[in-house]
Amino acid sequence: EAGVTQSPTHLIKTRGQQATLRCSPISGHTSVYWYQQALGLGLQFLLWYDEGEERNRGNFPPRFSGRQFPNYSSELNVNALELEDSALYLCASSPGGLSFPQHFGDGTRLSIL
Amino acid sequence: ILNVEQSPQSLHVQEGDSTNFTCSFPSSNFYALHWYRWETAKSPEALFVMTLNGDEKKKGRISATLNTKEGYSYLYIKGSQPEDSATYLCAFDGGATNKLIFGTGTLLAVQP
Numbered sequence: 001e002a003g004v005t006q007s008p009t010h011l012i013k014t015r016g017q018q019a020t021l022r023c024s025p026i027s028g029h030t031s032v033y034w035y036q037q038a039l040g041l042g043l044q045f046l047l048w049y050d051e052g053e054e055r056n057r058g059n060f061p062p063r064f065s066g067r068q069f070p071n072y073s074s075e076l077n078v079n080a081l082e083l084e085d086s087a088l089y090l091c092a093s094s095p096g097g098l099s100f101p102q103h104f105g106d107g108t109r110l111s112i113l
Numbered sequence: 114i115l116n117v118e119q120s121p122q123s124l125h126v127q128e129g130d131s132t133n134f135t136c137s138f139p140s141s142n143f144y145a146l147h148w149y150r151w152e153t154a155k156s157p158e159a160l161f162v163m164t165l166n167g168d169e170k171k172k173g174r175i176s177a178t179l180n181t182k183e184g185y186s187y188l189y190i191k192g193s194q195p196e197d198s199a200t201y202l203c204a205f206d207g208g209a210t211n212k213l214i215f216g217t218g219t220l221l222a223v224q225p
Contacts, residue, residue, distance in 0.1 A: 004156075033213075042217040043157075043202070056211040090156070098206045098213060099145055101159030 002027070004105035006091050012111045013081050021076040021108045025093030031055075032074040033094075033102060034066060038087040046089075049074055050096060078110075086112045115139050117205045119216035126193050127224050133189045134219040136203030140184035144208035148177055148188055151218070152199040160188075160201075193223040 005024045013019050025032050034046040045058040049068035057064075063079040072093075078085055088109050092102035118137045126132050138146060148160040161170040166181040174191045190197055200220045204213040 035215075043204075043215040045212040045214070048212060058212065092157075098211070099162065099164065101147065101162050102149075102157075102213070103159065104149075104156040106156045 004091055004093050004103050006089075006105035006108050008108060009106070010109045010111070012113060014113050015081055015083060017081050019078045019081060019085075019110055021078075021089050021091075021110070023074045023076070023091030023093075023105060025072050025074070025091075026103055028095065029093035029103070030072055030096045031094045031100075032068055032072065033092045034074070034076050035090045035092065036060075036087045037090065037107075038084070043090065047076065081112050083112050086110060115205065115207060115210065115214055117203060117214050117216040119201075119203060119219050121219060122217070123220040123222070125222045125224065128193060128195060130193050130223075131189065131191045132193055132221065133187050134201065134221075136186045136188070136216055138184050138186070138203070138205040138214075139207065140182060142207045142209055143181045143184075143205075145206040146179055146181075146186050147204040147206070147213060148186070149202040149204065150199045151202060157202060188219075190221070193221070195223045195225050197221060198223045 031050040035043045048055040066076040068074045088107045090107045092104045094100040146163045149157040151157040163179040168179040179186045200218040202218045204215045
């Protein structure tokens with residue numbers, strides 16, 4: 001069974017640009033979660049999608065947005081990139097809801113120059 | 114602001130030592146407590162999801178206990194091996210918060 005896959009592995013952008021990160025969940029998982037790990041900080045919750053709907057978003061500005069497609073894959077979009085957006089972005093999936101363990105992808109390392 | 118704290122921040126042990134570390138979380142509105150292991154250059158791996166006060170879970174040499182009334186969970190590793198070297202993360206689900214709140218982790222290094 002394929003695990004959670006994320007693309008790209010690395011992404012280099014400049015300030016003001018837009019970035020799109022992608023995530024494919026484990027087959028059968030309906031929930032997708034996005035997390036940010038900035039240097040020196042723990043995992044910060046960004047977004048939770050389930051069955052195509054946004055269930056919750058973390059304390060991030062509106063320029064962080066995303067969506068979930070009918071096949072349950074997901075995109076995270078970050079507009080007007082700022083230097084502090086440089087971080088590892090992790091995607092996780094679960095069969096549905098927070099009571100299930102989350103299965104993580106390898107992440108996308110986003111670097112803003 | 115809900116805080117999840119883990120201690121110690123880092124731990125160095127010798128191969129064969131048993132060790133334990135702590136996760137502290139809010140004792141009100143508890144729904145679940147997750148433990149994950151995150152090895153360098155890999156993705157976090159789920160160890161346990163615990164929901165009931167007094168829960169004890171075991172996976173090989175790793176076990177965890179849960180006290181929801183006082184707001185803490187212990188993770189134990191018996192006879193540590195170098196392959197146990199990783200960051201161990203706990204995450205709190207407060208139900209109404211609709212998200213997992215992660216601690217900053219305990220970095221375990223096991224010397225051969």
